[in-house]
Amino acid sequence: MSKIYVTGLGPGAADQMTVQAQKVLEQCPVIIGYTVYIDLIRGQYPDKIFLSTPMRKEADRCRLAFEEAEKGQDVAMVCSGDAGIYGMAGLICEIGKDYPDVGIEIVPGITAASGGAAVLGAPLMHDFAVISLSDLLTPWEKIESRLRAAAESDFVICLYNPSSRKRADYLAKACDIILESRGAETVCGTVRNIGREGESYEILPLGRLRDTQVDMFTTVFIGNSNTMELNGRMVTPRGYKDV
Amino acid sequence: MSKIYVTGLGPGAADQMTVQAQKVLEQCPVIIGYTVYIDLIRGQYPDKIFLSTPMRKEADRCRLAFEEAEKGQDVAMVCSGDAGIYGMAGLICEIGKDYPDVGIEIVPGITAASGGAAVLGAPLMHDFAVISLSDLLTPWEKIESRLRAAAESDFVICLYNPSSRKRADYLAKACDIILESRGAETVCGTVRNIGREGESYEILPLGRLRDTQVDMFTTVFIGNSNTMELNGRMVTPRGYKDV
Numbered sequence: 001m002s003k004i005y006v007t008g009l010g011p012g013a014a015d016q017m018t019v020q021a022q023k024v025l026e027q028c029p030v031i032i033g034y035t036v037y038i039d040l041i042r043g044q045y046p047d048k049i050f051l052s053t054p055m056r057k058e059a060d061r062c063r064l065a066f067e068e069a070e071k072g073q074d075v076a077m078v079c080s081g082d083a084g085i086y087g088m089a090g091l092i093c094e095i096g097k098d099y100p101d102v103g104i105e106i107v108p109g110i111t112a113a114s115g116g117a118a119v120l121g122a123p124l125m126h127d128f129a130v131i132s133l134s135d136l137l138t139p140w141e142k143i144e145s146r147l148r149a150a151a152e153s154d155f156v157i158c159l160y161n162p163s164s165r166k167r168a169d170y171l172a173k174a175c176d177i178i179l180e181s182r183g184a185e186t187v188c189g190t191v192r193n194i195g196r197e198g199e200s201y202e203i204l205p206l207g208r209l210r211d212t213q214v215d216m217f218t219t220v221f222i223g224n225s226n227t228m229e230l231n232g233r234m235v236t237p238r239g240y241k242d243v
Numbered sequence: 244m245s246k247i248y249v250t251g252l253g254p255g256a257a258d259q260m261t262v263q264a265q266k267v268l269e270q271c272p273v274i275i276g277y278t279v280y281i282d283l284i285r286g287q288y289p290d291k292i293f294l295s296t297p298m299r300k301e302a303d304r305c306r307l308a309f310e311e312a313e314k315g316q317d318v319a320m321v322c323s324g325d326a327g328i329y330g331m332a333g334l335i336c337e338i339g340k341d342y343p344d345v346g347i348e349i350v351p352g353i354t355a356a357s358g359g360a361a362v363l364g365a366p367l368m369h370d371f372a373v374i375s376l377s378d379l380l381t382p383w384e385k386i387e388s389r390l391r392a393a394a395e396s397d398f399v400i401c402l403y404n405p406s407s408r409k410r411a412d413y414l415a416k417a418c419d420i421i422l423e424s425r426g427a428e429t430v431c432g433t434v435r436n437i438g439r440e441g442e443s444y445e446i447l448p449l450g451r452l453r454d455t456q457v458d459m460f461t462t463v464f465i466g467n468s469n470t471m472e473l474n475g476r477m478v479t480p481r482g483y484k485d486v
Contacts, residue, residue: 008357010261014262015261015262015263015266016261016262016263016351017261017262018253018258018259018260018261018262018353019257019258019259019260019261019262019265020258020259022262023258082357082360083361084357084360084361084365084366084367084368085357085360085367085368085371086367086368086369086481087368089360089361089364089365089368090364090365090368090478090479090480090481091481092365093364093365093473093474093476093478094473094478094480096473096474097473097474104476106360106361106362106364106365107361108259108353108357108358108360108361109353109357110261110325110351110352110353110357111357114251114325114327114328114351114352114353114354114357115351117325117327117328117332117349117351118326118327118332118349118350118351119349121332121333121336121349122327122332122333122335122336122349123327124327124328124329125327125328125329125330125332125333126329126375126381127372127373127374127375127381127386127389128328128372128373129370129371129372129373129393129398130370130371130372130373131370132369132370136482137481137482137483138369138370138482138483139483142396142397142483143370145396146370146396146397146398148396149392149393149395149396149398150372150392150393150396152392153385153388153389153391153392153393154385154389155372155389155392230336230337230339230340231336231339231340233336233347235333235336235337236333237333237337238329238333238334238380239379239380239381240380240381240382240385
């Protein structure tokens with residue numbers, strides 16, 4: 001039975017790929033993904049068949065993967081970050097019910113929360129919530145209620161998709177909700193182009209994050225009540241000292 | 244300047260280590276970690292100096308790393324999973340202020356949320372909260388308030404440290420809190436020994452998870468209101484269809 005390996009490539013740098021993901025790329029004759037990610041790896045594997053579809057054509061891309069696998073060859077379906085976190089793993093599992101003769105294996109990768117945290121220092125040492133600000137498939141009210149709940153119960157918060165051309169003010173809106181229960185001095189961090197050329201980061205208070213413009217290549221971290229800046233790093237202690 | 248590389252090894256299997264982590268282990272003459280993780284990698288690197296301290300001696304282990312680095316050699320401080328998620332990265336950054344001549348670099352790894360999700364299918368396709376049930380350094384009331392907030396606002400929930408000998412009933416207590424706002428039929432999953440020998444998993448409803456005994460090698464996933472079981476996999480759709 002041929003198989004689709006839904007594979008996370010990590011945040012961009014080839015070095016942040018797992019050994020398992022590397023083996024999958026070496027062993028699968030067909031590699032499918034969103035055009036941008038395919039271009040990142042094409043040069044390293046000259047003998048492969050590369051197939052891609054543009055952004056927002058995710059379901060088409062999945063069916064393409066199953067059709068290739070039905071021809072009897074293993075397929076690597078690649079995503080940046082972790083295929084299992086806001087990635088392609090779910091859609092492949094859903095569409096897979098129409099292709100019972102194709103196996104599915106999920107190969108995890110370093111997600112932006114892990115990769116970005118490593119750049120900033122150690123913001124995720126304690127309980128955290130990961131929230132996407134994209135309202136393409138989720139009602140904004142749902143996103144707001146999650147932001148409010150996470151802020152009120154002192155989670156460290158990691159924001160994916162904090163901005164786009166159409167949603168330039170979403171980070172400010174999210175910060176306003178968080179500011180209802182957290183101080184403006186709360187330590188925050190932004191990381192841009194994690195693991196890629198031009199990687200950069202900034203550590204700044206929540207009050208200033210509110211008025212900062214970020215782009216879609218940025219991941220945002222909002223500290224909990226104990227998070228501090230320490231020698232230029234964002235660090236959340238692993239517990240509460242008054243226990 | 245010599246450096247400490249705080250390095251996550253991933254959930255156990257050598258294949259789930261990143262290429263970057265592998266290079267760190269190859270290049271650092273000294274490798275320090277908790278005894279169990281050191282034993283996992285000792286055989287592959289016969290020429291290294293291996294140092295370890297038992298569990299709960301984390302601060303001693305960090306100081307040992309800085310003392311070795313001060314001798315002028317690079318040190319790999321290894322943890323399972325991701326060094327940046329409930330790992331050693333924070334303590335190294337905190338203690339690092341006493342050792343200004345030693346550099347620090349965090350090398351991210353696959354955390355149990357990513358590794359376990361890949362075994363179960365695709366439970367983390369939408370916003371999620373990661374909560375540790377260990378009350379060693381966190382008041383239980385704080386943990387309860389986070390469980391309640393995450394359950395009420397429909398996060399997928401991933402539980403770390405769901406049990407130990409002294410806390411045999413903590414998972415049941417956590418499920419009772421989640422059951423206040425989620426149905427007993429909510430799709431859940433448990434994964435034991437992720438990426439290691441004897442890896443196993445189970446998909447089961449929240450009502451039954453409540454009465455299940457798990458151990459400290461298990462990671463627990465509680466689906467959101469849309470999570471389903473699909474061909475033996477736990478799958479959360481990436482959005483809400485009524486948008």
